[in-house]
Amino acid sequence: MSYKINEIFYSLQGEGHFVGTPMVFIRFSGCNLKCSYCDTSHETFELMDRETILDTVSQYPAKRVVFTGGEPTLQLDDLLLRLFTEQGYKLHIETNGTSQLTPRYLDWVTVSPKENWVLKKGDELKVIYSGQSLDKYTDGTQFKYYYLQPQSGSNIAETVAKVKADPMWKLSLQMHKLIGID
Numbered sequence: 001m002s003y004k005i006n007e008i009f010y011s012l013q014g015e016g017h018f019v020g021t022p023m024v025f026i027r028f029s030g031c032n033l034k035c036s037y038c039d040t041s042h043e044t045f046e047l048m049d050r051e052t053i054l055d056t057v058s059q060y061p062a063k064r065v066v067f068t069g070g071e072p073t074l075q076l077d078d079l080l081l082r083l084f085t086e087q088g089y090k091l092h093i094e095t096n097g098t099s100q101l102t103p104r105y106l107d108w109v110t111v112s113p114k115e116n117w118v119l120k121k122g123d124e125l126k127v128i129y130s131g132q133s134l135d136k137y138t139d140g141t142q143f144k145y146y147y148l149q150p151q152s153g154s155n156i157a158e159t160v161a162k163v164k165a166d167p168m169w170k171l172s173l174q175m176h177k178l179i180g181i182d
């Protein structure tokens, strides 16, 4: 079994609750959506089996992995998750929320909701804010944390004002872009 891996790299989490935390990012290639504002180049890939992915990740000192994309739920499976869990890793996922997830083996679920999202519970909901109504993100959803992130960093003042007006939300900035790291 091989997975289409766009890149594996070591960095700091730049967004949301774990901002500043060293993690190994496993970026899967491919997504089921084509958001107009997508800033991730995930199309190219290398086929890697589970052991090769683990070997690559284990070069780095952090024992915390984030599965991202593209859309990781299109490929991520229990066999890969279990392999990392058995090696003592904490496992995060960043998903667009268009698939239901079994949180088995996952320690942290971040949903960045896009069109037709169905995954309404998890650890953090991270909404790209462009002035839209936020009711659909809070009605009937269950997350520990709700984050608003300015779209492409261009409407920071508007996003700050919204968070101050509705304090169930917190501001998330793309810290990695602000400090110029991957």
Ligand code: SF4
Residues within 6 Å of the ligand: 031, 032, 033, 034, 035, 037, 038, 039, 040, 069, 070, 071, 096, 114
């Ligand atoms: S869901 Fe995420 S990765 Fe997929 S197209 Fe939209 S922004 Fe890009």
